[in-house]
Amino acid sequence: MLGASTMQQHNGGQPTGAQVEVAVRAFRMLSDATRLRLLWALAQDEYDLGNLVTVVGATRPAVSQHLAKLRLAGLVACRPEGRRVLYRARDSHIRALIAEAVHHADHEVSRIPRHE
Template sequence: MCAHNNMASASHSQLPPADEEFEAAVGALRLLADPTRLRLMWLLTEDEHDVSTLVELSGAPRASVSQHLAKLRLAGMALARRDGRRMIYRARDNHVRALIAEVLGHAYHLLHDPPGDRG
């Protein structure tokens, strides 16, 4: 099964993405273009959190955090599970974690690397 998965991803990388894949990628990037949503997703890549903890860590108002989490769940970037009366949120998978890490890593290098070192 592992060999099949490796072959599938290797052949996928050689094919141009379908229009639907471009549209899905643009939707994901558009969703992350909001600073609060990006910060929430970064927090969710680090650990699971409930809304109260996300409010405290992000500094955003509770209503705003709840609305952003609903959008992130609807877009398939975040998952939630019930723990008693609380909802616990986390990043959906390693693809989402990698996307968040890459975009924040890119931002770090834009801000901190000398222009000649960005090549």
């Protein structure tokens, strides 16, 4: 949950236009099943392209294209390690966003009673 100081805005407590645009871009990236699976995996650990192909069950070109989109959106970071490139969720905000989305889905699918 966001604290009051985190959400201090200039227009009556509403997010700024720039904040809304960045949030919309992030949610747009989450609207694809392969990208959501990638982000879930990357929120747990670092992976190279070959391992991500296995984890998400998509083709190498598809995973590569999705990773490029996620990097451009600022949701995924990468670092070289020898001849490999390792990918991870960019930060704790992304990890929390993915966890909340999946936990919400679990409540809906499992018909767990709603709670605050």
